[in-house]
Amino acid sequence: MDLHSVNPWEVSFLREEVGGYFAHGVELAPGATVLDVGANVGVFSAAVYERLGGDVRIYAFEPLPPLYEKLESNGRDFFAGQLKALPFGLAAGEDELDFSYFPGATIFSSSWRDEGNVEAERKRVTASIVEMIRRGGMGPAARRVPAPILRGLVGRQLKVMRDLETHRVRVRPLSPVLDEEGIDRVDLLKVDVEGAEFEVLRGIEDRHWPLVRQAVVEVERWTENRDRVREVFATRGFTVEAVQDPVQRAADIGMVFALR
The missing domain is CATH 1.10.286 (GTP Cyclohydrolase I; Chain A, domain 1)
Structure with missing residues (x-):
């Protein structure tokens, strides 16, 4: 897919990264339902769609308006109606947050980054x-x-x-979204939200955890957050692996893989 994007170099960069999500036992079969949380313009969604030959249902979450516009266009032009773009982020509760948006490097946009850090x-x-x-x-x-x-x-x-802009955006807990969309299973929950991953997981009510079959979470501030993200899944019956390669170590990030 020749995806619409804000910066074409970011699509190339992200395409190199997405293969790392399909590791440590993560598998998808045709007919899967996938949640792409922190979708940017939809590069991960495109990888899933291509792997499954289009036989997939994708819900892609992106709260920043410039990125959502591209994501929605990509869903319309390239996914044959199998991707639904949702114009909000996920969090522990209903709220509005200030997000820092970097037009020259949108992949680093986050509610956790600001002029102070x-x-x-x-x-x-x-x-x-x-x-x-x-x-x-x-x-x-x-x-x-x-x-x-x-x-x-x-x-x-x-x-x-x-060069950053501040956007006031909506965030929601995942559980009411699952109800509204009629989602009765989540074959893969992918979370890449630049520091807010624990808040995303807090937005899943106990009644919905049995729907989640697999999850892959990129964890920022690894030393600080790795164990509590891992514990969220371990206490709910998942087999969990927390991994970090040398490049991720330099960035103080890592990946948590959770499988039923």
Whole structure:
């Protein structure tokens, strides 16, 4: 799919990432129902759709208006009616939140980033990208560039994170959405919400947890949040794996995989 996007480079970047969600036993069969929480323009949704040959029902959540506009267009143009774009985020309760939106790097947009911490966040992201390059993520030639030079080059590119807009957006708990949409099973719950993942999980009522068969959650501030995200699933009967590779370690993030 040649997806509509705000920045085409982000689609290429995310396409390289999405394969990592289908690991540690995560599998999907035709006819699955998938929730893409933190959808951006729908790259993960596109990967699911392509894997299952279009035999899937996807609910994609994106609260930021510039991204939702692209997501909705992609759903209309490329998913043959199998993707429903929802113009709000998920949280523990009904609310309106200020989200920082980075037009030059939309994938870092978050309710947890603002002018007070954006410089620290930029340094963290820089460290992660440098580590990715040093491990061959952009080919052997880039790998040979000395680390101090790489940090300078990547840091300059990420100056786009200094250009931010604030959007007031709606967030909702997942349980009433499941009721409203008539969703009776969730074959995969994917959560990538740049720091708000625990709040998303808090929005699932006990009566709805049996509907969830698999989940993959990207966890930010790994050391601080890994165990409590893992515990959410472990106490509800899932087999849980919490994993972190060297690139993720540089960014203080990791992945939690939960299977029935």
